[in-house]
Amino acid sequence: MAGHAQYQNEIYLQGLADQVPPFTTDATRLAAAAEAVMEPGPFGYVAGGAGSGDTVRANRAAFERWRIVPRMLTGATTRDLSTTVLGTAMPAPVLLAPVGVQGIVHPEGELAVARAAAALDVPIVLSTASSYPLEDVAAVGGPRWFQLYWPNEPEVCASLLRRAKAAGYTALVVTLDTWTLAWRPRDLDHAYLPFLRASGVANAFTDPAFRAGLEKSPEEDQAMAILRWVSLFTGTDKRWDQLPFLREHWDGPIVLKGIQHPDDARRAADAGMDGIIVSNHGGRQVDGALAALDALPEIATAVGDRLEILFDSGIRTGADVIKALALGAKAVLLGRPYIYALALAGEQGVRHTLRSLLADLDLTLALSGHQTPATLTPNTLHRT
Numbered sequence: 166m167a168g169h170a171q172y173q174n175e176i177y178l179q180g181l182a183d184q185v186p187p188f189t190t191d192a193t194r195l196a197a198a199a200e201a202v203m204e205p206g207p208f209g210y211v212a213g214g215a216g217s218g219d220t221v222r223a224n225r226a227a228f229e230r231w232r233i234v235p236r237m238l239t240g241a242t243t244r245d246l247s248t249t250v251l252g253t254a255m256p257a258p259v260l261l262a263p264v265g266v267q268g269i270v271h272p273e274g275e276l277a278v279a280r281a282a283a284a285l286d287v288p289i290v291l292s293t294a295s296s297y298p299l300e301d302v303a304a305v306g307g308p309r310w311f312q313l314y315w316p317n318e319p320e321v322c323a324s325l326l327r328r329a330k331a332a333g334y335t336a337l338v339v340t341l342d343t344w345t346l347a348w349r350p351r352d353l354d355h356a357y358l359p360f361l362r363a364s365g366v367a368n369a370f371t372d373p374a375f376r377a378g379l380e381k382s383p384e385e386d387q388a389m390a391i392l393r394w395v396s397l398f399t400g401t402d403k404r405w406d407q408l409p410f411l412r413e414h415w416d417g418p419i420v421l422k423g424i425q426h427p428d429d430a431r432r433a434a435d436a437g438m439d440g441i442i443v444s445n446h447g448g449r450q451v452d453g454a455l456a457a458l459d460a461l462p463e464i465a466t467a468v469g470d471r472l473e474i475l476f477d478s479g480i481r482t483g484a485d486v487i488k489a490l491a492l493g494a495k496a497v498l499l500g501r502p503y504i505y506a507l508a509l510a511g512e513q514g515v516r517h518t519l520r521s522l523l524a525d526l527d528l529t530l531a532l533s534g535h536q537t538p539a540t541l542t543p544n545t546l547h548r549t
């Protein structure tokens with residue numbers, strides 16, 4: 166226990182005091198910093214949301230409505246933020262959200278992110294649409310889960326799951342909210358559609374079942390291979406009664422990502438799922454959707470005792486993590502901020518931003534009067 170508290174101390178003492186950081190430690194200013202160094206196409210793709218951007222804004226506004234009520238004289242001078250989620254130990258209840266096509270942001274993409282995360286023992290969730298093959302990212306080491314975009318062909322699905330298992334990914338995250346891409350005017354205006362290019366096909370192109378369905382290899386006919394990839398992963402018609410297929414082909418915890426309604430959370434529990442991620446995909450799918458944080462309390466009441474609840478969409482600061490945990494999440498996933506950090510300074514950048522978030526979380530938790538996240542409850546917060 167003391168080891169983890171020590172680890173937290175090191176994060177902010179060494180990481181932040183010894184040297185001038187590569188860029189801002191204020192996570193709410195990262196987007197602006199990244200915009201200055203990124204091309205408009207990739208930046209718009211990462212920062213953008215569905216339609217008018219209403220859901221992206223709503224995600225942040227929800228965090229601002231909830232306020233932390235600090236408690237005094239609680240012994241929070243010593244802390245332990247460590248936790249275990251679905252068999253994965255982590256130094257704090259924070260994972261990196263699956264983000265595809267990271268090669269558009271930095272040439273080292275997911276490899277740089279995996280190295281930064283492994284150095285801090287923070288788990289990554291590798292996207293199906295990663296720019297590097299899942300085996301190469303696994304070779305970095307460190308705790309890792311695999312995110313599945315559930316393809317139309319059972320053989321390709323089974324093959325991806327087999328590979329992920331063999332490469333040591335310990336939990337499966339199945340994303341349900343992106344079976345086709347939303348109306349995203351920002352990308353359309355830039356004519357920037359990275360998933361239609363070669364940036365996110367590494368797992369497909371290296372997959373034997375995927376290659377078996379091609380007349381010419383991806384190396385010979387890239388355009389045709391990309392077409393196959395798009396048709397495999399978009400417009401997929403999946404239903405609740407197909408979840409047993411995943412159980413048959415994945416021997417480990419399964420987490421459904423993109424749950425926003427308590428009834429869907431109950432269905433996930435009824436289907437024997439091990440966890441859910443309450444998420445609206447960072448506001449990238451449904452314009453006008455409920456802020457993800459506002460979906461959390463009811464879902465926690467509905468299934469909090471039946472499966473693990475994780476949360477993403479709008480997490481930027483330590484206070485945000487505390488609010489999501491208080492409203493019922495066991496852990497949270499960080500999205501865009503680590504991608505901005507990757508754009509700004511590669512592996513070192515991601516490490517800087519991760520350390521900053523963990524240090525901010527540790528200090529804010531302490532000053533709010535908590536030794537561990539376990540004492541965070543709705544009573545910790547005041548809604549304005």
Ligand SMILES: Cc1cc2nc3c(=O)[nH]c(=O)nc-3n(C[C@H](O)[C@H](O)[C@H](O)COP(=O)(O)O)c2cc1C
Binds near residue numbers: 293477498
């Ligand atoms: C550029 C980008 C690509 C993403 N790609 C994926 C993906 O491949 N799979 C997935 O499940 N979610 C993907 N997401 C959604 C994230 O996992 C996460 O739900 C979201 O970013 C959280 O919101 P935040 O960015 O506000 O923290 C992506 C998000 C972004 C910004």
Ligand SMILES: O=C(O)C(=O)c1ccccc1
Binds near residue numbers: 266294343449
């Ligand atoms: O852009 C996204 O939000 C996303 O999830 C995605 C979809 C396909 C390929 C890469 C990322």
